[in-house]
Amino acid sequence: MEEKLVLYIDIHRLHERKLRISQIARQLKVSRNTVYKYLNMTFEEAVEEFGTIERKKKLDPYRDWVVNWLQENPSMSGAQMLDWLQEKFPTIEVGESTVRRYVNEMREIYQIEKTAEPREYEAVVEQPPGKQMQVDWGQTIQKTTQKKEVKLYFIAFVLAHSRQKYMEWQDRPFTTRDTIRCHENAFRYFEGMPEEIVYDQDNLIAVSENAGDLILTKEFQQYVNERKFKIYLCRKADPESKGKIENVVKYVKKNFAIHRVFSTIEDWNEKAWKWLERTGNFKVHQTTKKRPFEVFLLEKQHLRKTSSTLSFSESNPTEIITRNVNKDNTIRFESNRYSVPIGTYTKCPQVKLQINGQQLIIVESTSGEILAKHTISLEKGRLIKNPNHARDRSRTIDTLKQHVLTLFPSTEESRQFTEEICHTYGRYRRDQLLLLQKVAEENPEWISTALKKCMREKLYSANAFRDIVDYLKRQQPEPILDILVDSTKSVSIPVETRDLKAYVQRMGGKVNE
Structure with missing residues (x-):
């Protein structure tokens, strides 16, 4: 805590020079x-408080992360931290007040100044449950x-x-159809719809407004007529009417989006929905002093239930949205994966x-061929898979097995050997067959000998087969002929003979001419 003692001395030194409190604060940051x-x-109190051994704090294990985030984003609040x-x-289990105190302490120690950005609140009449929903749009610029x-x-x-x-x-940018789709997603999220929805005068939904007479866009008017x-x-310059959503837009920008790095829109939406569960709808609201998700459990009982489909959209499907295909042959849509x-x-x-209504149609980009159709799931985080999209693994393995057998001698032993391997390894039979194929293709002259040895010693493994082939290659520069290994066959092998005189001379005797 030496830094705080130094700060204590600097504050008193500047105060003795008759500087005002604001000047001291500004100069020492x-x-x-x-x-x-x-x-x-007093100096003694400062020594007693700051001169002792520093107590460990609950957030000390995360100190490097906290300091690094503050240095990169000086305006970060304790709530966002x-x-x-x-x-x-x-x-992690820690209270917001603990984080706020720790952040303030790190600002003092590392001299990280924060620009004050006070948040304003509007005093408006509270609405009864199920009565009203407010909607607004926003935009941000993010680092990728x-x-x-x-x-x-x-x-x-x-x-x-x-x-x-x-x-x-x-x-x-949003279109009217995007807006309708998001309304439907919001109704599914809230499990119902309110009686009234408050908007700004946005050209996505309204053409004009004259003394209370609304002229909506054609598509949005159809939507309102159906959902009722x-x-x-x-009105313009009338933020009081939609103060709640104004605060939400600022909250989203200042707590969720600011300083966050963007990768893909699917990943960004996933993080946004998790933020809602973790922070946006979980933390105590500063006006109501209640957690939104707890009050919502009561309010949703007053919301009107909606039908699962829109009749006017059946003949007028929404516009095409582009998506990348994942390596596992799925696409992401509304926090679910579709095959x-x-x-x-x-x-x-x-x-x-x-x-198209509640149906998701996946189309090939260039040819326009329909690749898949799925019913849009109302849940989150699910894999919606068509069984016909799965690989026929049994046929693939059978084909691989038949190919391996063509590389081995056409005997009952070859068939039994591969069958035993597939039975023993089950889940890994594909890997075993691929290894057998590789060894057989690279060492065709050693297959027969290695196979006989594996069968004789009951070594039903592609790894064992490969090791035996390697051993035989090290022991014999040339492959061993099958006729020498199979003792059941009788063969005639010519034997080299020498003249008797050669043996006599070898023994030191005389040879009579």
Whole structure:
């Protein structure tokens, strides 16, 4: 705590020079409350408090992360620091006040100044449950993983009574059809719809407004006619009418989006929905002093249930959305994964999605061929898979097995050997057969000998077969003939003979001519 003792001495030194509190705080880059606190302490009290061995704090194991985030993002609040810590370390258990004090202490020690950005609140009449929802759009500019910048767009929804929130992001501007699709997703998320929805005067939904007479866009008017909810359009320069959603938009920007790095829009939406569960709808609201998700459990009982399909959209499907195909031959849509036929990733890495009511149609980008159709799931984090899209693994393994047998001698032993391997290794039989194929193709002259040895010693393994082939190659420069190994066959082998005189001379005798 030596730094705090030094700070204590500097504050008193400047105070003796008749500097004002604000001047001292500005020069030392600390808060005025810190200056008052240190001026009210004697030197002995400072030594007693700061000169002792520093106590370990609960957040000390995360100190490097906290300091690094503050240095990269000086305006970061204690609330966002808590959210980032919970995202990085899901098992952490710490209160927001503890994080706030720790952040302030790190700012003092490392002289990281924060620009004050006070948040304003509007005093409005509270709405009864199920009565009203407010909607607004926003946009941000984010850094990407490639150190570039990208503009992102989002639409936010909030139930006026419980403050339960929902949002969706896009990497392109919203259209009317996007807006309708997101409304449907919000109704599914809230498990119902309110009586009235409050909007700004946005050209996505309204053409004009004249003394209360609304002229909506054609598509949105069709949507309102079917869903039968009331619309309230705010007047210009009238933020009080939609103060709740204004605060939500700022909250999303300042707590979720700021300082966050963008990779893909699917990943960004996944993180946004997790943020809602972890922070946006979980933390106590500063006005109601209640957690939105707890109040929502009561409010959703007052929401009107919606039908699963829209009749007007059946003949007027929404526009095509582009998606990349994942390596596992799936695409992501609304936090779920949907299957496409095996081989799509290799042949067509990008597809287009067409949403027709509750049906998701996946189309090949260039030819327009329909690759798959799925019913859109109302759940999150699921894999929706068509069984016909799966690989026929049994046929593939049978084909591989037959190919391996063509590389071996056409005997009952070869068939028994491969069958035993497939039975023994079961789950890994494909790997075993591929290894047998590799060894047989590279060493055809040693197959027969190695196979006989494996069968004789009951070594039913591709690895053992490979090791025996390697051993035989080291022991014999040339392959051993089958006729020498099979003792059941009688063969006539010519034997070299020498003249008797050669042996006599070898023994030292005389040879008579």
